[in-house]
Amino acid sequence: NAGVTQTPKFQVLKTGQSMTLQCAQDMNHEYMSWYRQDPGMGLRLIHYSVGAGITDQGEVPNGYNVSRSTTEDFPLRLLSAAPSQTSVYFCASSYGTDDSPLHFGNGTRLTVT
């Protein structure tokens, strides 16, 4: 059982470049989300999805796009990377109901120079 799989683990981008962070889960979870983790700020919600074809913004959505074409996959796109997007990104999923804890991937460490 793979759980939540994120790729890549590390990435370095130049300002203005674009890239997609991949997230896949094999638990048939309806709810998927992206967080960024910055020192002293905990985890902040970027975007989330409650099912295929449905996405919504979280606390810090600017500069990021998402889509949810399948239940399993929830990619996060940076269209034009900025140094302020240097962070560790976590994907998480759950059944989205009470008593359904979030399952996290191992994270992607992104550096934008």
Added chain:
Amino acid sequence: GDSVTQMEGPVTLSEEAFLTINCTYTATGYPSLFWYVQYPGEGLQLLLKATKADDKGSNKGFEATYRKETTSFHLEKGSVQVSDSAVYFCALETLSGGYNKLIFGAGTRLAVHP
């Protein structure tokens, strides 16, 4: 809006010492409360939870009691081990747009030395 405040770290302890990590929250209603743990190089894992006032969550020797009167959910362990070294996050669950979302505190790093 809803928020979570944790004590700042790092917390440095010797093995077998008593651990307390403070967590207080601000929320409307009575949210479920959680502690997550993050070991080096890994994602967060659920450590324990409590869903109503006076509930005590426990796991792996860690405990936390949901205190409505003080809006607190402090994490405790009677005797820490080196393997407990990690970052600990307090979180509350809030209902937004019809779905449950988690709001996290800033995290507290714990370092346990032999």
